[in-house]
Amino acid sequence: MKNSHQPVMLGEILEYLQPSINQDFVDCTLGGGGHTVEILKRTGPDGRVIGIDLDPLAIKLTKQAADDFGERLILVQDNFKNLELILEKYQIGSVDGILLDLGLSSNQLADKERGFSFTDQDFLSMSFANSSEVTASEIVNTYSVGELENIFKQYGEENLARPIAQKIVEVRTADPITHPKILADIVSQVYQRYYRQHSKINPATKVFQALRIAVNDELENLKSVLPQAIEALKSGGRLAVISYHSLEDRIVKNFFRLENQDCICLPTMPVCQCTHVKKINLVTKKPIGPTESEVQKNPRARSAKLRVIEKI
Numbered sequence: 001m002k003n004s005h006q007p008v009m010l011g012e013i014l015e016y017l018q019p020s021i022n023q024d025f026v027d028c029t030l031g032g033g034g035h036t037v038e039i040l041k042r043t044g045p046d047g048r049v050i051g052i053d054l055d056p057l058a059i060k061l062t063k064q065a066a067d068d069f070g071e072r073l074i075l076v077q078d079n080f081k082n083l084e085l086i087l088e089k090y091q092i093g094s095v096d097g098i099l100l101d102l103g104l105s106s107n108q109l110a111d112k113e114r115g116f117s118f119t120d121q122d123f124l125s126m127s128f129a130n131s132s133e134v135t136a137s138e139i140v141n142t143y144s145v146g147e148l149e150n151i152f153k154q155y156g157e158e159n160l161a162r163p164i165a166q167k168i169v170e171v172r173t174a175d176p177i178t179h180p181k182i183l184a185d186i187v188s189q190v191y192q193r194y195y196r197q198h199s200k201i202n203p204a205t206k207v208f209q210a211l212r213i214a215v216n217d218e219l220e221n222l223k224s225v226l227p228q229a230i231e232a233l234k235s236g237g238r239l240a241v242i243s244y245h246s247l248e249d250r251i252v253k254n255f256f257r258l259e260n261q262d263c264i265c266l267p268t269m270p271v272c273q274c275t276h277v278k279k280i281n282l283v284t285k286k287p288i289g290p291t292e293s294e295v296q297k298n299p300r301a302r303s304a305k306l307r308v309i310e311k312i
């Protein structure tokens with residue numbers, strides 16, 4: 001398969017992470033290797049990128065794209081929630097910069113066997129690694145109405161979570177829901193009952209997002225990697241996070257806010273008990289979005305939000 005993923009906010013990432021001669025970076029989300037290759041170009045002759053991705057396809061595509069850089073690129077097929085262990089294993093001390101470009105790549109979306117796309121006729125898996133503990137198909141075909149409703153509400157902020165969950169359970173009693181297209185059609189039918197007007201985005205967008213988050217445990221992985229990333233940075237090193245929906249961005253924003261202050265005791269505490277110390281400075285006070293011209297060229301960038309911090 002050829003790489004079809006265009007790196008999002010590449011110019012901004014290079015501007016904020018400022019990769020330069022002999023610096024070491026971690027790219028926690030390789031995808032097609034777009035950001036990694038540009039970082040490697042700027043960190044020669046001896047700078048390294050430790051490139052992580054859960055997906056064997058991302059490892060393969062990045063290997064192809066970054067073939068010229070030899071041992072300067074260390075490829076690791078793993079979950080970024082294991083960042084500390086990965087750096088320990090490869091005996092990498094602290095690094096100059098870390099990138100998290102969350103979510104899924106265009107390559108995964110285009111892979112018909114994954115079931116990320118509404119029109120896919122193939123298996124409803126939605127696993128980044130292709131080896132998650134649970135697949136979207138198992139969730140949709142075995143979880144109760146209440147469990148499904150919870151997932152759609154919590155991870156998709158879907159207003160019609162309950163009726164969609166009920167319809168899924170009704171449909172699957174006759175026939176298991178095996179393909180993404182069947183699921184997308186069910187959601188669409190429920191939407192038609194409640195809303196007359198058609199929206200520009202596919203009505204199944206939130207349900208698909210919710211299932212993807214649940215299958216890959218995305219929010220927990222993010223919560224787990226953020227403190228490890230701060231720990232792994234050198235003083236003056238930077239962490240850049242691109243998120244694509246409000247659930248992710250909220251986690252990043254709240255974490256950065258917390259680490260940007262000394263005391264985190266409740267305001268009702270008369271004297272500080274927490275011993276928490278400020279570890280970072282905010283480089284971006286507000287999230288940065290892509291330029292209009294980038295969104296025109298690459299519509300998948302439209303929901304991107306970039307936040308950057310610097311370790312003290």
Ligand SMILES: C[S@@+](CC[C@H](N)C(=O)[O-])C[C@H]1O[C@@H](n2cnc3c(N)ncnc32)[C@H](O)[C@@H]1O
Nearest residue numbers: 007029030031032033034035053054079080101
């Ligand atoms: C938006 S893409 C990254 C694109 C990449 N920056 C580029 O320019 O080509 C996100 C990637 O993160 C990977 N990913 C998501 N969650 C992960 C996790 N917990 N651990 C490792 N990789 C993860 C996905 O498999 C996907 O390849």
